[in-house]
Amino acid sequence: xxxxxxxxxxxxxxxxxxxxxxxxxxxxxxxxxxxxxxxxxxxxxxxxxxxxxxxxxxxxxxxxxxxxxxxxxxxxxxxxxxxxxxxxxxxxxxxxxxxxxxxxxxxxxxxxxxxxxxxxxxxxxxxxxxxxxxxxxxxxxxxxxxxxxxxxxxxxxxxxxxxxxxxxxxxxxxxxxxxxxxxxxxxxxxxxxxxxxxxxxxxxxxxxxxxxxxxxxxxxxxxxxxxxxxxxxxxxxxxx
Numbered sequence: 001x002x003x004x005x006x007x008x009x010x011x012x013x014x015x016x017x018x019x020x021x022x023x024x025x026x027x028x029x030x031x032x033x034x035x036x037x038x039x040x041x042x043x044x045x046x047x048x049x050x051x052x053x054x055x056x057x058x059x060x061x062x063x064x065x066x067x068x069x070x071x072x073x074x075x076x077x078x079x080x081x082x083x084x085x086x087x088x089x090x091x092x093x094x095x096x097x098x099x100x101x102x103x104x105x106x107x108x109x110x111x112x113x114x115x116x117x118x119x120x121x122x123x124x125x126x127x128x129x130x131x132x133x134x135x136x137x138x139x140x141x142x143x144x145x146x147x148x149x150x151x152x153x154x155x156x157x158x159x160x161x162x163x164x165x166x167x168x169x170x171x172x173x174x175x176x177x178x179x180x181x182x183x184x185x186x187x188x189x190x191x192x193x194x195x196x197x198x199x200x201x202x203x204x205x206x207x208x209x210x211x212x213x214x215x216x217x218x219x220x221x222x223x224x225x226x227x228x229x230x231x232x233x234x235x236x237x238x239x240x
Contacts, residue, residue: 004125006094006102007034007118008171009046010086012079016109017056019212024048024060026112028067034118042103044118045090047072049082057109080187083164084180091171099172106188108165110212111136120206121168130173131195131202134166138213150233164188166209173200 009027013020024046031044046069048061053073061071072089076082087104094102105121107113114120124132140148167188177194180187196202 004042004101004103004122004170006091006098007031007042007044007121008087008090008102008104009044009118010049010083010090010104010106011046011109012049012051012082012086013053013057013061013109014051014077014079014082015053015055015057017060019110020048020057020060021063022112023107023109024064024067024069026114027107027117028064028069029115030113030117030119031068033115034122037119042122044068046070047086047090048109049074049086049089051075051079051082052077076182078182078184079164080180080183080190083187084182087171087174087179094171096172096175099175100170102171103168104171104174105132105168106164107167107209108211111165112210113166114207114209116207117166117209124168124203124205125170127203129201129203130170131192131200132166132168132206133160133162133192133202133204134168134206135161135204135208136163136165136211137208139210141213143213160192160204162189162192163209163211165211166206167192169195169200173198 027046034041034044048069049072050058052075058071061069072085074082074085083106091102103121103125105118121132173195177198181190183190
């Protein structure tokens, strides 16, 4: 047993109608596997934070309501604020005595988690970790072969790569460092930095989350910006 009785999944969204349905379907599959494996397993909550959305993202979220997905609205236009709001919306009524038994997993609306995703997070908790920094992989269908090869080359080895699309943390550890900062980009990196500096037991494991290979994303200088720079580097022959 993982010691976790509550799983919270947070998805920040800003006008993601083209990809949100696939994201929520994948999360639903992962949640169903957790619910099926233990009759008295963790409760799973999925919170979609609709941040200044003007498209059909709210309707898509509502269509997944029967699968345990709820919507929270804000106008922050900040991925850090949106992630923090999602955590608070799911856990605000919990007493501090339950924080150690609650696990928060985050992903992004343009990502598709593997079916084992939440099981991977529970396994991290079961082995005494309070933080999971999981891998991501850009959708191969959206990248030229040389750019995809450069991605794999850069992500080989021991360097820590932090992605909000595949991140998990025990709520007690999250609260201890103040949670996600109100940042437009890099809120995931800042949270992990604070957790590691606090000595939080961490693990890098799990199967990769597949993330859109688009080069113009919602967060400035985020994942899409990284891929855009990588394409330029490949074109210039600087892939190391």
